[in-house]
Amino acid sequence: RVPAYSPEAVAEFTIGLLLALDRNIPRAWNRVRENNFALDGLIGRNLSSRTVGVVGTGRIGALVARSLRLGFGCEVLASDLVEDPDLLAIGVRYAPVDTLLREVDVITLHCPLTPDTRHLIDQARLASARPGVTIVNTSRGALIDTTALIEGLKSRKVGGVALDVYEQEADLFFEDLSNEIIQDDVFQRLLTFPNVLITGHQAFLTEEALSAIAETTLASLADAEAGRPLACQVTAQQVRGSGR
Template sequence: MRVTVFSSQPYDQRFLEETLQGHQGGLDVEFVYQEASLSDQTVSLAQGADAVCVFVNDRLDTAVLEALAGQGARAIFLRCAGFNNVDIAAAKKLGFFVARVPAYSPEAVAEHALALVMTLNRHTNRAWLRVREGNFSLDGLLGTTLSRKTIGIVGAGRIGLATARIFKGIGCRVLGFDVSVSSAFAELGTQVSLDVLLAQSDIVSLHCPLTDANRHMINRATLAQMKRGAMLVNTSRGGLIDTRAVIDSLRSRHLGSLAIDVYEQEESLFFRDRSSNILDDDVFQLLLTFPNVLVTGHQGFFTVEAMREIAEVTLYNIHCFASAVTCPNTIG
């Protein structure tokens, strides 16, 4: 089976090839790696492939799916949990096998959320730069003690639960919101309405998938409900936040600080070295001017353990498709 891997980086090739070589019983798969993201402009790169393997910012709308089907592709393997970038109805109509990696090392993302909170709260990024220049002044580096603060976890799935465990462990009061009741969350904190969570939390951390229903769930109205001076953290999906509304809230000093590992227009920025280019995104550039904003480039998942799990589940999904057996990770 020939599989074209889009949005591939050296680390994708490393872990996919290592996992393929170690696959028990052998699997007749040839990976063809393409650095380009999948779109209507690049879909021709999958010519001759039986399947494509894609990531979070690859676009699989109706036009791309029809082109893939016309080229002979029959399966789509996502190296991620989210699938909001895939037109599932169109994929189903065209007869595609679509499978994802529903969860991978939730602790990796949870630990990154903690790292963002700690860095932003104690200004360790700024302190490191000062010390390198021989400046040992503490003025401007004042933080707060997180123990006994209230953290609101939006989304009580595996990542949300892992995040709740961490913050409970450092002495925080934990509140949670989810569209469904989580018995597992009850052991870590209190599940409340979103309104209550926003009003009472010193830190609000987002850990939910992006859907049509929750796009821009953090907007002007919900920002106004948050405690003045609260911190907002997003390691989930960029589209959960209305970025312009957040900028206005930061300007008015209502939102105290922002830490994001995802951005709603990240597909034209993230996972590439843009250091020699002018970033043609005025909103993103404006975000970077705030001293109380911390941005990382969608690296929350990026640990050895998570990459191995992504590769293993992807190979399992390919095995299911090739063997025509039921796959628990299919979508649609």
């Protein structure tokens, strides 16, 4: 287990997804490849003018909140059981999840998946969110009720979605299925929306993160062989709660 090999990698990727979605970068790139340089339909939104809600301010969420607040000048609301004094000091405000959802233009999820957070974003919470809300998830797929998300996209209650994780990703991600027929109809429906951006659980994938994974793994093997306590031991409870 490598619990914090590169929070920077995931935080940076989160903001990259949000910018790509807000500025229609994938759509623009597809057009340019076809020699279409028209700007119709590519109007974006300034991130600096938006209020962003960060759900979960552990190491990754705190980096995202800090970057958005100090780097882009966003108004940032956060929700967590424990408030981060460093974030409070730079003007991040804390609020319960339900309050946060009503006040933000963007929701980005960085909390663990537990029985209490499974389908944290569901039909009821989406109904209470601002019209046109943008949702970003680089944490765990099951934090979002995908069926409710699709209904929100169809009604335009949800204005955009960027996902690096998916509720049923175990049958899809990390495999080359380019010559296969995808059997997951829910995932296929997500892919039909022009305002949905999906990547295959790659937020962690940087040279620095892979080096940290290798170093931590080798250190754990050395500790185990020497009979020393394991700093990154996996418990049975963690295995049971590791679903995405």
